[in-house]
């Protein structure tokens with residue numbers, strides 16, 4: 079098995095990492111993208127978010143990672159109402175999340191090891207404590223021989239795997255991943271799913287947005303579907 083991320087010893091403040099009540103969202107001067115979204119992700123749940131291109135999957139994830147604020151309704155994370163949270167309060171909350179973005183957002187001046195180790199460094203851990211774990215994780219995602227490579231020297235698929243390694247490295251309470259297997263082949267996609275599932279079994283709440291309804295169905299996770307701005311459960 080891949081990893082045994084050291085989870086924080088502190089108990090979770092809430093058994094509901096995510097709660098949306100009547101949440102709406104729209105970009106300026108455009109029709110609303112999300113309407114009356116009601117969703118609770120309980121601790122240790124695993125959900126896929128599907129829906130056609132443009133349905134609002136990324137927009138919903140951007141609300142959850144606090145890159146955007148709802149234009150209606152109420153959003154709570156880890157038991158706190160964050161609907162109107164101030165920007166300066168966001169980084170601390172984000173430390174409890176592992177985020178995989180569609181454009182990866184790796185740091186170009188850091189090599190693969192340092193990128194993957196970033197959440198551990200931010201958590202104040204010492205390199206000697208985490209170096210073996212980081213190497214083990216990079217091996218697991220197939221980057222064992224690319225440890226000293228900078229992101230710009232990695233292929234799209236390798237960057238995606240590195241972004242996932244970074245997101246899961248510190249054993250976050252909540253993983254929010256946007257098309258995390260979009261740039262890898264099916265065998266690697268299944269391997270990466272094992273990583274998410276292994277963390278999920280340890281209590282991490284996982285939400286993955288994906289076009290790939292096959293991988294969603296195979297995962298056995300609850301599937302949520304966005305269509306016309308509304309959310310419903312189930313495939314198709």
Ligand SMILES: Nc1ncnc2c1ncn2[C@@H]1O[C@H](COP(=O)(O)OP(=O)(O)OP(=O)(O)O)[C@@H](O)[C@H]1O
Nearest residue numbers: 105106108111129130131132133134135136137138
């Ligand atoms: N920054 C923005 N400003 C204005 N409109 C936006 C912005 N980002 C997205 N949109 C629009 O919001 C709608 C939802 O986009 P979003 O990226 O959330 O969909 P998606 O389901 O993630 O799509 P995809 O599967 O193609 O990534 C689309 O109509 C899109 O054009």
